[in-house]
Amino acid sequence: MKIHRTIPPAAAPIGLKSLLHSLAGIFFGKKYMVRLEDELKKYFGVKHVFLVSSGKAALTLILKSLKTLSPKKEQVLIPAYTCFSVPSAIVKAGLKVSLCDIDPITFDFDYKLLKEALHEDTLCVIPNHLFGIPANMDRINSLCKERGIFVVEDAAQAMGIKLNGKFLGTIGDIGFFSLGRGKNITCGSGGVIVTNSDVIADTIRKEYGNLPGPGIIDTIKEFTKVLMMSIFIYPSLYWFPAGMPFLRIGETIFYTDFPIKRLSGMQAGLLRGWQKQLEDSNEIRKENAEYFSNRLRLRFRLRHSNSNTDSVTFLRLPVLLEHKEIKDKLYPISHKLGLGLSKMYPTAINEIEEIKNQFNGKIYPSAKEMAECLLTIPTHQFLSERDKEKICGIIISSLPMC
Secondary structure (H helix, E strand, C coil): CCCCCCCCCCCCCCCHHHHHHHHHHHHCHHHHHHHHHHHHHHHHCCCEEEEECCHHHHHHHHHHHHHHHCCCCCEEEEECCCCCHHHHHHHHCCCEEEEECECCCCCCECHHHHHHHCCCCEEEECCECHHHCCCCHHHHHHHHHCCCCEEEEECCCCCCCEECCEECCCCCCEEEEECCCCCCCCCCCCEEEEECCHHHHHHHHHHHCCCCCCCHHHHHHHHHHHHHHHHHCCCCCCHHHHCCHHHCCCCCCCCCCCCCCECCHHHHHHCCCHHHHHHHHHHHHHHHHHHHHHHHCCCECCEECCCCHHHCCCCEEEEECCCHHHHHHHHHHHHHHCCCCECCCCCCHHHCCCCHHHHCCCCCHHHHHHHHHEEEEECCCCCCHHHHHHHHHHHHHHCCEC
């Protein structure tokens, strides 16, 4: 374990005031929950909000509910490169994972393939706004509406971001956000479901009503985790948890089981004043992404996910390198220096060990390329000017010049 400044690949701060509200939330949980639900409805312009224990839990609850509205359909179509939590939730909901390859420039579906990937057994499509980059919701909604297929927006990495004046997560039939440690804002863990559909909301409410709330022991454990995170998320201290392999920080895991509970009052308390936190966080991420883009894109051959960074709030800035060998050279240097570059998801979805037999050996070339060649640069507010200079320096020195 080496003691030195270490930048977390993704992070969101938790201040002392939020921690004090979280303690109050333990005793006045109902008040904080009602306030949070009302604030979310107003902010996102939706009629229905449900608060649960994680983004995975949110998606699982959504899928279980949709399944009751369309009993003859059992497959869920997702991008072949996405967070492993998405197929985890699909399996947990008792449904089958169906894949469509992606466009490596936009990280969205490859629309030449999407139409043929939809069929009579498709229950829903889950576009993901990966890294905060909006999927083409007009095309997805159009394709799905004419086939009676639900659209579930995975806005786990895109909270507070708009597309054509509408918040991501509110454009499809239903959407969800994650409140995990590395998201735009956090309460340690948690998930938010939003929809304007009364029919879907009524179905979810039946499932939601049966969900347990966290007990006092679980709440105290969660508060302890959040307290430790609020301390050790700072780069001056992050070396400590990052140097403990048993914590599995940064690992991508396909969870075969996970709890589905309601959000706790303690967590709702942590989110007191979340609107300003979210807007401040997204503004800083936008500025940092613009800095890296301006400094780096003229210096080396790189395919960027979006040429107009002003229009995107990047949770992390994705860089698709030209060769796997460049990534294999660059990442270890960054890791040694504690600069926070991340390799993201290690494989395409079809190569996840626990479910790969479902896909009969089919290959998704662009998703495979993404897993092999993608690195992300941190954009959060813990980056100093010196950190940004060092990140640019090692990237420029490691990549071939144009």
